[in-house]
Amino acid sequence: MPDRRAPIDTEHPLLAGLLTGCPPGETPLRHVEQVPPRPLTSAAWPDWAAADLVAALASAGIDAPWPHQVEAAEHAWAGDSVVIATGTASGKSLAYQLPMLSAVLADARSRALYLSPTKALAADQHRALTALGLPGVRAATLDGDTPFEERDWIRQHANVVLSNPDLLHRTLLPQHQRYSGFLRRLRFVVIDECHHYRGLFGSHVSLVLRRLRRLCALYGAAPVFVLASATSATPGQSASRLVGLPVRTVDSDRSPRGPRTFALWEPPLAIAGSQNSAPIRRAAGSEAARLLADLVIAGARTLVFTRSRRGAELTALSAKNHLIEAGATELADRIAAYRGGYLAQERRALERALTSGELLGVATTNALELGVDITGLDAVVLAGYPGTLASLWQQAGRAGRRGQDALVVFIARDDPLDTYLVNNPAAIFARPVEASVTDPTNPHVLGPQLCCAAAELALTTADVELFGGPAAEQVLAALVEQGLLRRRPAGWFWTDRNRPSANLRGAGHPVTVVESGSGSLLGTVDAGTAPATVHPEAVYLHQGNSFVVEELDLEHGAALVRPEDPPWTTSAQEITDIAILATEQSAMLDGVSVGFGTVEVSHQVVSFQRRRFSGELLDETPLDMPLQRLVTKAVWYTLDAASVAEAGLDQPELPGALHAAEHAAIGLLPLFATCDRWDIGGVSTALHADTGRPTVFVYDGHPGGAGFAARGHAVLPDWLAATRGAIAGCECPAGCPSCIQSPKCGNGNNPLDKAGALLVLDAVLARVIIR
Template sequence: MSEHDGQRLLKRILAGLDESAGPLTHVELTPARPEHHAEWPSFATREVVDALRDSGMPAPWTHQAQAAELAWSGRHVVVSTGTASGKSACYLLPVLTALTSGKRDTALYLAPTKALGADQVRSVGELGLSAVRAATVDGDTPLGERDWAAAHANWLFTNPDMLHFSLLPRHERWARFFRNLRFVVIDECHAYRGLFGSHVALLIRRLRRIAARYGADPVFLLASATAAEPGHSASALTGLEVTEVTEDGSPRGARTVALWEPPLESETGEHGAPVRRQAGAEAARVLADLVIEGARTLAFVRSRHGAELTALGAKRILGEIDNRLAGKIAAYRGGYLAEDRRGLESALDSGSLLGVATTNALELGIDITGLDAVLVAGYPGTLASFWQQAGRAGRAGEDEPLVVFIARDDPLDTYLVHHPEAIFDRPVESTVLDPANPYVLGPHLACATAELPLTRAGLAEFGGAETAEPLLTELTEQKLVRARPHGWFWSSRDRPHGTVDLRGSGGGQIAVVEGDTGRLLGTVDAGSAPSSVHEGAVHLHQGESFVVDSLDLDEGIALVHAERPDWITTPREVVDIRVLETLTRQEHGDGVTSCLGSVEVTSQVIGYLRKLPSGQVLDQVPLDLPEQVLRTRAVWYTVGEDLLRNNAPGGAGLDPARIPGALHAAEHAAIGLLPLFATCDRWDIGGVSTALHADTGEATVFVHDGHPGGAGFADRGFAALVPWLATTRKAISACECPAGCPSCVQSPKCGNGNEPLDKQGAMAVLSAVLPVLRSGVT
């Protein structure tokens, strides 16, 4: 047993709590797994083997040797094993052997985050192989270092953004590198899902096209967390046939995993609903207890704002005990400046920080070792991400660390902590991506044409002529592309790359600047700016509190001043939805239909509420911000008036005045539970409900993807409509609150302030609709 074994740490954080109403809902001890070694691959040179041995790798595990052999033989391969299973050695063996062979071979490494890429290039440098000239090329790399990399580096470490904005459009500058490209490593490839994954899939096709232009045909090596059908997902991502390696030969220590539901607060929230202690606040208390024990701990929190609040809360608790301990707590999140990130990463690596509250920026970040505990404050959206975060604990394979999943007060988290089988007995999800999405494909066709003329034969890589040609015709009509007998040629003076939003963040960044000093605090996504840094919003940065004075979307700047108000802010939003095209429609009778199609969602932040931490509303402040229009995909179902108002068995028996609140509550709960059936997070999707929709002529509940063109989530929801709505009804009925609360039907992102909501009405609607849906199609 380790000095900080999970059982002992769990008892410590439970000390003093009321056992009769304690927060624990389930404790699971995941078993240890022995290691299985293999011989060093025969192709690996003595120099490479000695370097890896000296770094602490006495012999490869079976999956490392298998993947390395496949890649060296020219097979594209994906390794899908658990956190801390040494996936990096799977590509280090073939890549390092190639780079030290005396030839001119080069390799490219792609990571979804800068932190991960920076950590990997450090690890390669520490191997001391003089023939390996590794270089980081990302947005933080000075121009002089980029010039050196273009002329001399044989292993580039970068990210999709840099590949898109710099390397591919300026491929002539990198001709030496692309001409000799032998291996492409795509690390943490499970992160490429949804809209981001669809963009990266097309980016990889453009990379392959550029490599072929210079005569190269690289082998792709992909590393993934444990995922369903990793070979299929990797093939969709790369457009190639990929062999999967899934048998994990690495050791894993036993792990204590606790499911934790925070207690109810003494005060009630909106509309008198019971409110549980916030997951971030609970995580702060637990984090402080663990730091007192000397346990190295990461607390994953769902949002940037939440990570800041959790770190502040833990510091405050520890400050009352020992200020030296308070100094061992920090927050880490995206949006920090490069030098701030590097400093925190160094402190983490050295152990001078004991507790860190972080967003998922460290889920895929630096190689943190020796952690005693991980807190997951709020379900991260997918099981793959949950186990990736949990796997940060006990990375040596010898300790028995502690993992605590702290539920947020929302339907999905509440369901999971009371249904542990949905975590421990359910397979991880398969990746969802759709590179044929015209909103994604069109801009990438423009980029591909600007990089190299696009021939008709080349359309096969971009969905084929039937999919790509209509989009190229649009580009031709816009006079951006010129069609010729031999193909399509870029004709505009401006390159199209700057118009592509790879991460689906809403187009560009808004700089957050302290008005008095001109200090740049960080950035926020332009798409979320109206709701997060609107005038009057409270903004947190590295423990400091600011209030926004002004937001200029055209100039891309939000001016703030330092202030620590007693209130928090919540945006108010109005949303409308219009059906553009019904792709699939199923009629079930009683006015119940289920549909999948394209919709246009119009939203506008019209004001914000100032609230006390208790939830009490101080006032509502109006705002004048522009409308945002989103064309995307949605799943929806309609309910006939007779079924809604019928008091007979099988009917919902609702008075007309209750119908809007019933549908609204059913919509909220369905959004909360969709991540069980689609590889998404509730923040990836949205919804609208109405007692009479103009396009359907019936009461209708819509759930839509939150990204242009859709990201596949609505499609998954449509395919699993009956089990999805059945689970939604079960979650609502299991909640003990009398009239609706955040654990069942209230939503933290509701633009209408959770009004109106009718919990019992939602159960009545779903109870009436589900038997009709189960009866089939009429």
């Protein structure tokens, strides 16, 4: 733990200004990292690059490409699929534009497909292509908002189609006969921001891309895939797993960059309203609003990234109030919020105002992390860890003008992972970013995707390898047994006249959230999480607005809500049990065992608590929700009696020690796997029926697993060492939200034993690290 009174280099004038007024001898600054500049390095245009394209790029101010752009473009032009994994503002778009646009300019019959995770990003790319003014390029966006009368023109005439995996899955592939001309001439498929395809969603997209390749082959095409990613661990392996093909890697970023000062900031502890409440930190959003106001007063163009739409709105509003209180009323109008849910023209106006300097400060969600060309800012503030190091560096990369210093401030939320990161700078600055985790062999993903593929074109034995080999064979047999597919000598056939359904962004049929008064559809939640998130009287947030649930109808998949803004939050309380169905990997290490395999998690929501925003508990209300079962993957460890005794743990302390270690481990797994703590769950018990020992489980919160527990098993020593460091480094005396308390605990964070958790982790680490 760093000495909070030790001097830290604060030479950057903006950072020195932010620290003005901090109490003497106490500073929220935990570390300052100087990220060095990178000089300009240019390369020659490839000789195959279309002359009209080179001229258009020169007119746009791009006189010469950077070496990594040319390297990736050369691979793609030579017919090799490639991923370019470099930082924000490193010109990844030029790497795929060069081969894609040169191809359609050389042959008007050539086609290219651009896929992005959001419609907004595809629209931005369309504007960029249109701005080049190339008469031979007919680019068009094809998404759920595209009118049907325009789709016919796009299908017949567009040679660059910009879309997303959802439309590919729901429209283009099921109607492949209508799009046969496009698929037959498809030469390049661009997958932008491919690091966002992870977990269950990424596994679905991986199989959608295999379906695309299969139908292209039907029409005689074999497109080259060009993937663009943020910097990530093993980008080639992740990209290859995503598309199912060998993929070359370009990850040496040669783009110019000015120096950056990167500050790690931890708000001070405060005491919650209730006398018995654990200490909590000042909210990261409140701290970010104060810093935003100070930076705007200093004349710095600043972007604040928050974790939610509501957070963006509240941060902007609070910063305005700070400016008014400081007598800088004229500056309040130069701050705004930016988030999803705004109209396209509103977003464009905000982007222009920020770029021009009309706006000095913007509080945003990750909507400005992807693709939108906002760079050259003086400062970026991150109000909480964005979930992955890849996202952290993407957001931080928005700061910096070429050759000029910029400031990045990461403010820790009251969360174990945030606390660990600001007190362990090497976890940010001295380690690679996470590997994107996908598992296309997950049977819960494979099943519906194989049904979709069979409905498009009967599956043959040659297709089995494409969709996962032995795993696909097992799932196909189960689908035949269920009557969903029919096995014939020619292959597997879809048996229903209706299309099969597969939800790319979740498993099962979602529960729709409907406003009872107007009948408006507000959104959806996964059926598995509905009892915990939209139970009767739950507070539900949507686009910054608050609602209270009136009724949950799980049978018909609907939750009715009414607009209301109560001064409290709600959290469901659950009873959870876990059974080991199959152990796939196990190791015994001197009394400590580590395992990985398939488990069945049964849980039931039995009540909900209401708490004031300060954390004070108001009451607890019983609920009668159905028992739910989840078959998924888990990693676990156990201790024998000798290990427990050697650690100095008494039996009455054991449940709280294991529970606290479980919570902290869940909070730290996102440091090693591209997941959020809400994607995973945990169970701890002083005596588990299947192991016969004290056991801690961490499991994937998705049917069949999403690869997170598997990643935790693979890096268990590092993961648990970081977990121990987060607990030991927290300054609270007995446990708080920064170390062992969890916002999603179904048992109301009881019992918890901070000191006991350290003893448990020491006992495990003493064995697993030595091995």
